[in-house]
Amino acid sequence: MNTPTEHELPLGTTAHYANMHKWLQRGLFVCLTALVLEASFTLPGLLIWFGWPTLSVVEICHELMKVRYSDDTAECLIPHPLFDPSEGVVFRKSAQDLWSIQPRPQYKRIGYRDLVRFRDERLTREAAARAVTQSQPSPATQQPLQ
Amino acid sequence: MASKPKAHAASFGAYDAHEERSAEAQRRADRWMIPGTIIMGTAVLGIIGLPIFLRGLMLQIKAAREGLSVRPVIVTLIGYLVIIDSALNSLGWMMDLVANHTLINRILTAGWGALFDGGYFWHYNELWVGGAGAPGEKAWEISLILVVFCGRLAAGIGLLQMKRWGQQWLIMFCWMGLIVWIGYNLNMTIYGDVRFANITFPVWGWWVYDIFYITPFLALPYLHTVNREIFSD
Numbered sequence: 001m002n003t004p005t006e007h008e009l010p011l012g013t014t015a016h017y018a019n020m021h022k023w024l025q026r027g028l029f030v031c032l033t034a035l036v037l038e039a040s041f042t043l044p045g046l047l048i049w050f051g052w053p054t055l056s057v058v059e060i061c062h063e064l065m066k067v068r069y070s071d072d073t074a075e076c077l078i079p080h081p082l083f084d085p086s087e088g089v090v091f092r093k094s095a096q097d098l099w100s101i102q103p104r105p106q107y108k109r110i111g112y113r114d115l116v117r118f119r120d121e122r123l124t125r126e127a128a129a130r131a132v133t134q135s136q137p138s139p140a141t142q143q144p145l146q
Numbered sequence: 147m148a149s150k151p152k153a154h155a156a157s158f159g160a161y162d163a164h165e166e167r168s169a170e171a172q173r174r175a176d177r178w179m180i181p182g183t184i185i186m187g188t189a190v191l192g193i194i195g196l197p198i199f200l201r202g203l204m205l206q207i208k209a210a211r212e213g214l215s216v217r218p219v220i221v222t223l224i225g226y227l228v229i230i231d232s233a234l235n236s237l238g239w240m241m242d243l244v245a246n247h248t249l250i251n252r253i254l255t256a257g258w259g260a261l262f263d264g265g266y267f268w269h270y271n272e273l274w275v276g277g278a279g280a281p282g283e284k285a286w287e288i289s290l291i292l293v294v295f296c297g298r299l300a301a302g303i304g305l306l307q308m309k310r311w312g313q314q315w316l317i318m319f320c321w322m323g324l325i326v327w328i329g330y331n332l333n334m335t336i337y338g339d340v341r342f343a344n345i346t347f348p349v350w351g352w353w354v355y356d357i358f359y360i361t362p363f364l365a366l367p368y369l370h371t372v373n374r375e376i377f378s379d
Contacts, residue, residue, distance in 0.1 A: 046261070
């Protein structure tokens with residue numbers, strides 16, 4: 001018989017529950033290690049997913065705001081004044097939600113380093129809009145009507 | 147004096163010396179595990195705290211192998227793990243409750259929300275209390291920090307001291323985990339669109355990330371089957 005004697009068992013463990021306690025101990029050790037590593041790598045993992053170091057931490061905050069409110073002008077207010085309402089309140093109307101008994105957000109899903117792509121696409125759009133504006137003659141340079 | 151009482155004194159002396167050496171070995175191990183746990187409870191510094199904790203655990207295992215009367219390893223793991231679990235939950239939710247406009251929180255909590263739980267991304271910071279705006283979430287945060295995690299943390303300390311009240315309290319607070327998991331997940335499911343529509347890793351991602359918080363359900367079978375006489379009144 002390979003049944004462990006009471007002498008070999010940890011304090012408080014009876015032979016009947018020895019196997020269960022052994023597996024619980026293994027599970028607890030896995031949970032502790034996984035929990036700590038996960039908590040440790042969440043912030044750096046998120047930063048890399050979102051686009052750091054191409055984007056600075058502040059730029060990531062801005063890009064998240066633009067996604068949340070589906071508005072290119074939305075930005076984080078840093079530092080945010082104590083007790084002031086959220087900067088998001090201004091953009092509340094631009095958020096793409098399907099309002100019903102259960103609201104359904106329609107913002108863009110953020111894939112790996114998508115915030116960098118969103119930023120580049122926005123900059124391209126802005127540059128194109130500037131080019132269009134500059135190519136049109138301004139009212140001051142136009143000939144006055146005779 | 148006769149020699150017999152002397153022999154008794156000698157044996158009691160050996161017992162006392164054994165107790166003293168055991169207590170010193172346990173203290174020595176705890177001197178590593180306590181700071182390790184505090185550092186692991188900060189979340190981001192966990193990678194530094196883990197080897198410090200493991201060093202303490204190794205010292206305790208070594209002491210047990212040398213025949214000293216130290217805590218069972220499983221009790222040590224349960225005690226410190228519920229403390230870490232409580233610390234991580236409380237830290238994350240306290241950031242969401244009171245530090246919701248800090249830059250780090252808007253990346254860590256709201257950014258995590260964009261990936262795993264839209265309740266922490268959707269209209270973030272627009273409620274009068276700030277932080278997550280998902281229906282019901284704030285009520286869960288406040289009640290679980292106040293009622294469950296503070297109590298479970300205290301119970302974990304009592305268990306590590308091998309006190310009977312520590313074991314009894316931990317049984318109670320671990321059973322509360324059933325209400326926590328069922329209630330919290332039902333609330334998320336009922337407002338599933340807010341929580342999981344258009345986020346990066348909906349539902350399955352949340353489970354993969356959060357499954358390691360099932361500590362109470364691993365602790366309960368042990369706490370109910372351990373010989374409770376090892377915990378002192």
